[in-house]
Amino acid sequence: MSISPAEAQASPISWRNIISASLLIGGTSIGAGMLGIPLVSAQAGFLPAFLITFLVWIFMYSTGILFLEATLWMHKGANVLSMAERFLGKRGKIISGSIFIFLYYCLMVAYFAAGAPMLGDVFSHILGIPIVGWHSYAFFGVVFALIIAAGLKVIDRLNYILMIGLFIAYFALIGAGSEMVSLNRLIPSSWAKMTLAAPMLFSAFGYHNIVPPLTFHYKGNAKEMRWAILIGSLIPFVVYTIWQWMIIGGVPQDNIFTAFQEGAAITQTLESMTGYRWLPKISQVFGLFAIITSMLGVAYSVFDFLNDGIKIKNSTYKKVFLCLLTFVPPFVMTMINPSIFVIAIGIAGGFGEAFLNGLLPIWLVWVGRYIHKLESKPLLNGGKKTLVFLFLFGAFVFFLEIYILVFGQH
Numbered sequence: 001m002s003i004s005p006a007e008a009q010a011s012p013i014s015w016r017n018i019i020s021a022s023l024l025i026g027g028t029s030i031g032a033g034m035l036g037i038p039l040v041s042a043q044a045g046f047l048p049a050f051l052i053t054f055l056v057w058i059f060m061y062s063t064g065i066l067f068l069e070a071t072l073w074m075h076k077g078a079n080v081l082s083m084a085e086r087f088l089g090k091r092g093k094i095i096s097g098s099i100f101i102f103l104y105y106c107l108m109v110a111y112f113a114a115g116a117p118m119l120g121d122v123f124s125h126i127l128g129i130p131i132v133g134w135h136s137y138a139f140f141g142v143v144f145a146l147i148i149a150a151g152l153k154v155i156d157r158l159n160y161i162l163m164i165g166l167f168i169a170y171f172a173l174i175g176a177g178s179e180m181v182s183l184n185r186l187i188p189s190s191w192a193k194m195t196l197a198a199p200m201l202f203s204a205f206g207y208h209n210i211v212p213p214l215t216f217h218y219k220g221n222a223k224e225m226r227w228a229i230l231i232g233s234l235i236p237f238v239v240y241t242i243w244q245w246m247i248i249g250g251v252p253q254d255n256i257f258t259a260f261q262e263g264a265a266i267t268q269t270l271e272s273m274t275g276y277r278w279l280p281k282i283s284q285v286f287g288l289f290a291i292i293t294s295m296l297g298v299a300y301s302v303f304d305f306l307n308d309g310i311k312i313k314n315s316t317y318k319k320v321f322l323c324l325l326t327f328v329p330p331f332v333m334t335m336i337n338p339s340i341f342v343i344a345i346g347i348a349g350g351f352g353e354a355f356l357n358g359l360l361p362i363w364l365v366w367v368g369r370y371i372h373k374l375e376s377k378p379l380l381n382g383g384k385k386t387l388v389f390l391f392l393f394g395a396f397v398f399f400l401e402i403y404i405l406v407f408g409q410h
Helices: 005-009 015-029 032-041 046-072 080-127 134-150 152-180 191-204 208-217 222-250 253-262 266-274 279-309 315-336 338-371 383-407
Strands: none
Touching: 015 152, 015 208, 015 222, 015 279, 032 046, 032 191, 032 222, 032 253, 032 266, 032 279, 046 080, 046 191, 046 208, 046 222, 046 338, 046 383, 080 134, 080 208, 080 279, 080 315, 080 338, 134 152, 134 279, 134 315, 152 208, 152 222, 152 266, 152 279, 191 222, 191 338, 191 383, 208 222, 208 279, 208 338, 222 266, 253 266, 266 279, 279 315, 315 338, 338 383
């Protein structure tokens, strides 16, 4: 039984639910890759970087609302597979499902490769037992499988704690670097290079995968979810904007370009400029917390996605099987050769994010509103003109990713 957006709008709201959902959305969006955003956007300068970040945020907020609208037309437990089959047919289901599982398995491999050694090192010191190599990957997978199996309430509470730690580490980094910010470095602009950061920012605002499970967890309350999407997507927007302000305004362009060419973390440059030797440790803490919060959102959404497609009546067996199917493939891929899949997410991420989080929600809502003519109160105003404009913007970023892949960033 589905809940229409009109019915869902009438439900009372709980600000506790809104805060919880907002932090899960924000935590899913913010990843350790945030540290690399200014390495790309700095080529344009701060004002163009701010503008493209704002435009991408507006776009991703809008498509998140559209994804919510499509979700409210569905039965409880539905995810991308059921949505695509209902509105786009079996071919659309296969395409959407294949892109989803490939993209998010690749993301999980990247999290395994980057996060497992860091988490293993932490617990090695606590337990006094070395957790390295494949043992760290296995440990990482088991820990997250237990958390995901425990359910959204446990994920929610853990995410609260991790987001507090994430913000503390973030503000420590900002506090260390903000004293170097100079107006002279913020003024220069190259507007022609502004759009080059768009594909990376698409990935940096990716939270749509967690909208369906959150919507059904909060009983289809559209008001709560609209607030959660607004606040949750605003969190990374503010975090990214202040971070770009500090790096672009505080670090000379030559140093940023050198870090970009060498693939080095910008925090290494900050350490050399500020003299704060604790900066690498703080950036590691930020990176670990960012990976864990993102992993929680991605892993839970994969679990929910698979739950939508696999029909097993016994709930205990189903949960165990879904956990195995969620974590074993990325564990095996990481064991074989994590670098291949990290490269794959670099190539396919822009396409996958642009399709799943951009074009797909627009397509689903267009079919639901204007072809199936489902009765509802649109959650995003503007009608067909808004959907066409958003589709063109998403298609532009999609083809920009092809241009960057072929010709590189110049």
